[in-house]
Amino acid sequence: MLPLKASQQEQRSVICFLWRQGLSTNAIHSEMRPLYGNCFTRAAVHVWCKRVSVEKVLLRKDDLAAVLL
Numbered sequence: 001m002l003p004l005k006a007s008q009q010e011q012r013s014v015i016c017f018l019w020r021q022g023l024s025t026n027a028i029h030s031e032m033r034p035l036y037g038n039c040f041t042r043a044a045v046h047v048w049c050k051r052v053s054v055e056k057v058l059l060r061k062d063d064l065a066a067v068l069l
Contacts, residue, residue: 005036011040028045029042
């Protein structure tokens, strides 16, 4: 199978999806590597997973504030 060409946005979406499915950063990179070939590095995957986690926490705080109001 030939590697797919993917935009950075597409790769970020895949990272967010797989992270929310419970995969580790190493597992995400291992899944993406054969599919995309030239994809984000493990370090970049880790950074995006941290961003997804922070966004999730911020959304929870906003939801809690709405409930309290």
